[in-house]
Amino acid sequence: MTITQRDRDLGTAYAMKPSSTRTELTSVGRGTPMGELLRRYWHPVGLAGDATDIPRKVRALGEDLILFRDRHGRSGLLHARCCHRGTTLYYGKVEEDGIRCCYHGWKFDTEGRCLEQPCEPDGGLFKDKVRQPWYPVQERYGLIFAYMGPAEKRPVLPRYECLEKMDDGEFVEADDSSIGGGGPAVVPCNWLQHFENVADPYHVPVLHGSFSGPQFNNMMASMPEVKFEMSPRGVAVRSIRRQDDGKMFYRVTEAALPTLRVVPNPRVAQFARVESIGWTLPIDDTSFRIYVAGRVKNAGDIGRMRSKFNGKFWWDMTEAEHQQFPGDYEAQVGQGAVTIHSEEHFGQSDRGILMIRRMLADQLEAMATGRDPIGVSFDADTRPVEFEAGNYIREA
Numbered sequence: 001m002t003i004t005q006r007d008r009d010l011g012t013a014y015a016m017k018p019s020s021t022r023t024e025l026t027s028v029g030r031g032t033p034m035g036e037l038l039r040r041y042w043h044p045v046g047l048a049g050d051a052t053d054i055p056r057k058v059r060a061l062g063e064d065l066i067l068f069r070d071r072h073g074r075s076g077l078l079h080a081r082c083c084h085r086g087t088t089l090y091y092g093k094v095e096e097d098g099i100r101c102c103y104h105g106w107k108f109d110t111e112g113r114c115l116e117q118p119c120e121p122d123g124g125l126f127k128d129k130v131r132q133p134w135y136p137v138q139e140r141y142g143l144i145f146a147y148m149g150p151a152e153k154r155p156v157l158p159r160y161e162c163l164e165k166m167d168d169g170e171f172v173e174a175d176d177s178s179i180g181g182g183g184p185a186v187v188p189c190n191w192l193q194h195f196e197n198v199a200d201p202y203h204v205p206v207l208h209g210s211f212s213g214p215q216f217n218n219m220m221a222s223m224p225e226v227k228f229e230m231s232p233r234g235v236a237v238r239s240i241r242r243q244d245d246g247k248m249f250y251r252v253t254e255a256a257l258p259t260l261r262v263v264p265n266p267r268v269a270q271f272a273r274v275e276s277i278g279w280t281l282p283i284d285d286t287s288f289r290i291y292v293a294g295r296v297k298n299a300g301d302i303g304r305m306r307s308k309f310n311g312k313f314w315w316d317m318t319e320a321e322h323q324q325f326p327g328d329y330e331a332q333v334g335q336g337a338v339t340i341h342s343e344e345h346f347g348q349s350d351r352g353i354l355m356i357r358r359m360l361a362d363q364l365e366a367m368a369t370g371r372d373p374i375g376v377s378f379d380a381d382t383r384p385v386e387f388e389a390g391n392y393i394r395e396a
Helices: 003-010 033-038 191-199 203-211 319-324 328-333 348-368
Strands: 042-047 056-060 063-069 075-079 093-095 098-100 114-116 137-140 143-147 171-175 225-230 234-242 248-256 260-262 276-284 287-296 390-394
Touching: 033 348, 042 056, 042 063, 042 276, 056 276, 075 098, 075 137, 075 143, 191 234, 191 248, 191 260, 191 276, 191 287, 191 328, 191 348, 203 328, 225 348, 234 348
Parallel strands: none
Antiparallel strands: 042 143, 056 063, 063 075, 093 098, 137 143, 171 287, 225 234, 234 248, 248 260, 248 390, 260 276, 276 287
16 A cells, blocks of 8 residues: 555545635626626625715725715715826815815716816816726615626615614614624625525534533524525525423524625524624625624614623634634634635535525526526615514414
C-alpha cells in the first residue's frame, strides 16, 4: 500500500479532494447568476436618516455608491466614481438640486443628469450627453430601498402586512445594526451563510442553548419537531415544541426572496404574528449586513432584541469568551469568507438549507428561460405580502 492510499484509508486531511464553492449561488456582482437574480428585487441600502446633505458611502451587491439628499428633500443613489475623471463623489458637495464633484465641479441631480460643467465653455455644451450612473430609490418603513436591476424589469416596492397593520400603540422602527447577525453591523462572510441559517431551527437548542447557555426563552431550548415546506415566497419552517402543560409551542419562520429573514422574536415576548422583517443585504461576496424594520411600542425596542452571551454584548466579550460562548456570528464567519460547499455532509436536519439552495437554483433557471422570479410584482395595486411567521400556542 502506498503512502497516499494509506492516508486516504485513514481519512487524513492530506487525502482531501480539491474543494469548490457554488459561486452561482454566492457571487453577487453584476453579470453573475445570483447577482442578476438579486438585482430583480429592491434592497435596503440605508436608514431614511442616512440620506442627508453630507454624502454617505454605500456598498451593495459589490458596487460602491454614494447616497445623499438634495435641498428639495429628494434622495439620490449614484455610482461613487464621477463619470468625468473618476474621482469619488464622497468628497462632493450637496447643493439645492444635486451633488457637485470636488475635482472639476460637474454637478449631477438625484437621477444622474449632468446639470453643470463649470470648466467647459458656456457651462458645458455637452452636459446633456453624459449621465452619472444612478439607481432608483424609494423610502418605506424608515429605510431607503434601491433597485439595481434592468429598468424594464423594475417591480413595485413591496408592502408587508406585518409592517402595515399596527396593533394598539405600535409604530414602525428601523435598525441598521444587523440584529440577528450575532455580532457587528458588517459581518465578514458571504450573505448565503446567514440566509441559510434562517431555515436551520436545529442549531437553536445547540448553539443558542446547551452549548453557549440559553440565549433566548427557555421554551426555545428544547429540540423541536420540524416540517419544512416551500411557500409562494420562499421556504417556511414550522417547528413544534411540546410543553409540560400539554400545549404546543408552534413557531413559524420564513426565508423569503430576495433575502428576507422573517423570524419571530426568539425571546417569545408574545404569542402573535411576526413582529419584524430583516433584509440580508450582500455588501459583496465576502460581507453582508442586516437591515430590520419592525413594529414596536417604544423607541429602541428593535435593539433590545439583541442577544447577550455570558451576560455581555458581542463587542464587550474577550476572545476567550467568544470561544467559550459562540453565537451566530462565530458559527457563520467560522465557515470562512465563502464556505466550501464540496466539503459539506448533509443530514436529515439540513433539509431547510437544501430547500433554500433548490429555490435559488430554480429562480436562476426561471430567469435563464425569460421568466420573472417569484415574489416580484409589477402591479401598483398589489396587496401587502402576508407571512405565516409567528410564535403561537396551540392545544395538543
